Amino acid sequence: MTSPLGRLRPEHPPVRRVDDLAAAFDLEVAGAAAPGRTFTGVTMSSTDVEPGDLFVAVPGLKVHGARFAADAAARGAVAVLTDADGADLVPADVPVLLTPDPRALAGPVAAWALDDPGARLVTLGVTGTNGKTTTTYFVDAALRAHHARTAVLGTVELRIGDDAVESPRTTVEAPVLQSLLALAHQRGAGALTTEVSSHALALGRVRGLRFDVVGFTNLQRDHLDFHGDMEGYFRDKARLFAPEQARRGVVVVDDDWGRRLADESPIPVETVSTHVGAPQAADATWAVTEADIGLDGVGSRFVLRGPDGARHEAHSPLPGLVNVSNAALAVVLARAAGVPLDTAIDAVAGARAIPGRMERVVERGDGWPLCLVDYAHTPDALVLALEAVRPITPGRLVLVFGSDGDRDRGKRPIMGQVGARLADVLVVTDENPRSEDPASIRAAILAGVRDVRPDLADVHEATSRAQAIRDALRLAGPDDTVIVTGKGHEPTQEIAGVFHRYNDRDVYLAARTEGREQLA
Ligand SMILES: CC(=O)N[C@H]1[C@@H](OP(=O)(O)OP(=O)(O)OC[C@H]2O[C@@H](n3ccc(=O)[nH]c3=O)[C@H](O)[C@@H]2O)O[C@H](CO)[C@@H](O)[C@@H]1O[C@H](C)C(=O)N[C@@H](C)C(=O)N[C@H](CCC(=O)O)C(=O)O
Numbered sequence: 001m002t003s004p005l006g007r008l009r010p011e012h013p014p015v016r017r018v019d020d021l022a023a024a025f026d027l028e029v030a031g032a033a034a035p036g037r038t039f040t041g042v043t044m045s046s047t048d049v050e051p052g053d054l055f056v057a058v059p060g061l062k063v064h065g066a067r068f069a070a071d072a073a074a075r076g077a078v079a080v081l082t083d084a085d086g087a088d089l090v091p092a093d094v095p096v097l098l099t100p101d102p103r104a105l106a107g108p109v110a111a112w113a114l115d116d117p118g119a120r121l122v123t124l125g126v127t128g129t130n131g132k133t134t135t136t137y138f139v140d141a142a143l144r145a146h147h148a149r150t151a152v153l154g155t156v157e158l159r160i161g162d163d164a165v166e167s168p169r170t171t172v173e174a175p176v177l178q179s180l181l182a183l184a185h186q187r188g189a190g191a192l193t194t195e196v197s198s199h200a201l202a203l204g205r206v207r208g209l210r211f212d213v214v215g216f217t218n219l220q221r222d223h224l225d226f227h228g229d230m231e232g233y234f235r236d237k238a239r240l241f242a243p244e245q246a247r248r249g250v251v252v253v254d255d256d257w258g259r260r261l262a263d264e265s266p267i268p269v270e271t272v273s274t275h276v277g278a279p280q281a282a283d284a285t286w287a288v289t290e291a292d293i294g295l296d297g298v299g300s301r302f303v304l305r306g307p308d309g310a311r312h313e314a315h316s317p318l319p320g321l322v323n324v325s326n327a328a329l330a331v332v333l334a335r336a337a338g339v340p341l342d343t344a345i346d347a348v349a350g351a352r353a354i355p356g357r358m359e360r361v362v363e364r365g366d367g368w369p370l371c372l373v374d375y376a377h378t379p380d381a382l383v384l385a386l387e388a389v390r391p392i393t394p395g396r397l398v399l400v401f402g403s404d405g406d407r408d409r410g411k412r413p414i415m416g417q418v419g420a421r422l423a424d425v426l427v428v429t430d431e432n433p434r435s436e437d438p439a440s441i442r443a444a445i446l447a448g449v450r451d452v453r454p455d456l457a458d459v460h461e462a463t464s465r466a467q468a469i470r471d472a473l474r475l476a477g478p479d480d481t482v483i484v485t486g487k488g489h490e491p492t493q494e495i496a497g498v499f500h501r502y503n504d505r506d507v508y509l510a511a512r513t514e515g516r517e518q519l520a
């Protein structure tokens with residue numbers, strides 16, 4: 001992708017005085033005097049500093065950002081906001097604003113500097129372990145049907161209207177979020193939706209923005225290295241449902257965590273039950289009361305019962321029951337954000353493909369199998385993905401997969417077992433080996449495959465991911481489905497510390513352009 005969003009900053013930002021900032025946030029000014037000094041931007045990373053910026057130096061998990069204050073000043077930073085430890089590291093000629101917790105203040109200060117851009121458009125945030133990306137794209141589809149232009153931020157990309165850049169992470173740092181809100185407003189967007197990761201909530205990346213509506217998908221075991229235990233993980237997620245962070249919320253109550261969040265939420269919430277026949281459906285504000293998985297592979301039909309008891313026919317445009325959950329949540333979120341219900345239902349039904357999320361890259365026909373890309377990179381997600389694809393596969397299900405290096409080793413044989421149990425033909429290959437030996441990762445996966453399929457029938461191994469996809473296409477017939485999982489939209493593959501440009505979708509498309517006879 002090129003960079004049509006430029007520097008991710010608004011044009012002609014307001015000019016702010018450093019001493020006005022100090023007065024507004026009751027900050028002590030140390031170091032060099034600041035009278036008359038002005039700033040026009042805020043950043044937390046010295047490498048992103050532009051002339052005229054305020055540099056927010058936070059105590060990091062690895063290093064104190066103030067170590068880079070001299071670098072920031074050399075690039076044109078006019079003042080530094082930091083804590084007492086950081087202040088000692090700032091060059092004497094640079095004004096310092098002191099706060100005990102600079103990370104917590106980064107968002108509010110950036111919002112103040114840009115005249116609170118979040119208040120000028122409708123804002124939505126989606127959190128939860130799984131389904132954030134999918135739900136934000138469904139919500140965005142509904143918002144697009146109601147606003148002339150929208151923005152969507154998350155793991156896949158940072159998009160305003162039709163301009164997009166690759167995203168550095170699921171939720172950008174607080175000053176970047178505020179800049180994007182201002183830029184989106186400047187470019188005529190009426191609404192912005194962002195994924196909100198648990199890391200973002202723990203590290204204050206959405207502070208300073210009060211969302212109009214926030215949503216919760218589900219909570220499953222993940223990221224416990226960072227949050228400590230499930231209780232800590234839940235507490236961090238629940239921060240999004242605080243009065244200073246959001247006006248109202250929508251919570252999927254399919255799991256115990258969602259029910260607890262709805263019970264304890266200090267902001268008003270609507271609840272959504274998405275499992276047909278679940279006991280909580282009776283008390284939920286909204287409930288999915290019927291769901292038929294579409295056998296055409298295009299998605300599912302479902303019925304959403306509203307708070308007044310009315311039944312609404314709706315559709316999820318992606319396969320699998322999880323996407324009925326995501327679509328139901330998206331419809332209710334969009335309605336809470338002001339989109340008429342019927343408009344939201346129609347727009348979600350027609351949502352366009354989400355990069356790397358059950359993405360149909362090549363349609364079945366002309367001798368080609370149906371070719372999909374999905375981001376499933378955990379055993380649970382792989383089960384869901386393969387179960388969703390089975391009903392739309394008249395022939396054999398061909399799976400191309402691997403597992404990440406330098407990450408959870410325990411899941412590798414489990415991924416192998418899942419693949420061997422639920423797919424017919426396996427091509428085991430590499431994901432992002434990072435610093436590990438790719439062959440030993442594949443061997444760990446194959447050990448799991450062997451537990452289920454000791455003779456390794458229809459099991460193949462490929463040392464290059466692109467070759468693995470081509471092998472799968474060669475093995476697949478027109479009634480088969482090929483699904484490549486694990487990397488989704490990712491534009492690179494990390495091998496031995498080097499990021500190589502690589503994308504699963506591109507490999508499918510290149511093969512189709514070359515023609516089936518060239519696949520050998
Ligand atoms: C665990 C975690 O989230 N760490 C975040 C944290 O890093 P840190 O505290 O270790 O920062 P540090 O490296 O010690 O540096 C301290 C400060 O010095 C600054 N610095 C550093 C070097 C330099 O040259 N100049 C400079 O100014 C840094 O910008 C930082 O502000 O603060 C940094 C900046 O504030 C973040 O960039 C960094 O995110 C890292 C890159 C990251 O990968 N985070 C992942 C885990 C993450 O946030 N993931 C979630 C999604 C999770 C999911 O659902 O899958 C996400 O939202 O993407």
Ligand SMILES: Nc1ncnc2c1ncn2[C@@H]1O[C@H](COP(=O)(O)OP(=O)(O)OP(=O)(O)O)[C@@H](O)[C@H]1O
Pocket residue numbers: 128129130131132133134135155170195217218322323325326357374375376377381382384385
């Ligand atoms: N509602 C859901 N419940 C459980 N699993 C889901 C749900 N929605 C999607 N998934 C599975 O999780 C995987 C990731 O989906 P998605 O990218 O939408 O989630 P995410 O929360 O954005 O995750 P990530 O932050 O890793 O991108 C998909 O491959 C899908 O198989």
